[in-house]
Amino acid sequence: MKDFLENIDHLLLLFFNGLNAPGLDQIMFFISSKWSWLPIVILFVVLIVRKYRGKFWIPLLAAIICFAITDQASHLTKESVKRYRPTHNLEISEKIHVVNDYKGGQYGFFSGHAANSFGLALITLLFVRNKYYTYILIAWAILVSYSRMYLGVHYPSDILVGAVVGAVVAFGLWSFSKRIHYFRLEIS
Numbered sequence: 001m002k003d004f005l006e007n008i009d010h011l012l013l014l015f016f017n018g019l020n021a022p023g024l025d026q027i028m029f030f031i032s033s034k035w036s037w038l039p040i041v042i043l044f045v046v047l048i049v050r051k052y053r054g055k056f057w058i059p060l061l062a063a064i065i066c067f068a069i070t071d072q073a074s075h076l077t078k079e080s081v082k083r084y085r086p087t088h089n090l091e092i093s094e095k096i097h098v099v100n101d102y103k104g105g106q107y108g109f110f111s112g113h114a115a116n117s118f119g120l121a122l123i124t125l126l127f128v129r130n131k132y133y134t135y136i137l138i139a140w141a142i143l144v145s146y147s148r149m150y151l152g153v154h155y156p157s158d159i160l161v162g163a164v165v166g167a168v169v170a171f172g173l174w175s176f177s178k179r180i181h182y183f184r185l186e187i188s
Helices: 002-017 022-031 034-055 057-081 112-128 131-150 156-183
Strands: none
Touching: 002 131, 002 156, 022 034, 022 131, 034 057, 034 112, 034 131, 057 112, 057 156, 112 131, 112 156, 131 156
């Protein structure tokens, strides 16, 4: 069963990674970079300051903690599971389309990019409750996650687990912040 699932993971990755085009390479490389986060984070801060005014620090702190937890959980899991990234897996590395000679670290389970972006997307959805911003952020999280497969540094299962971890952490932090509501900090 494990071999069957691993084969599906490899085939899906090769499909997504194979959808490359010269004009898309640099776009996907940028989307996967830290710079793509800047407008999203700035807009998040603007929206929470506008909505929560003097208490904006509650969702801001929750988002920062969410990022720290998902990022560290990804690093710790990668070092304990030690699943080679596709670019480091000798079985398929020759079939992977690599952009700018970027191969990522040696291990890839689970995707920190997926965990961080989906964590931010869900925490935003829960705190900001702005339909259009939420759609944009979910589309951005999906695009960031796809870019990791496009670049050949994560399997679909790395992305799926990362997205779930990010969502669970975000929901847990939001739920915890709702408990602060009992102390009259009034979060919606």
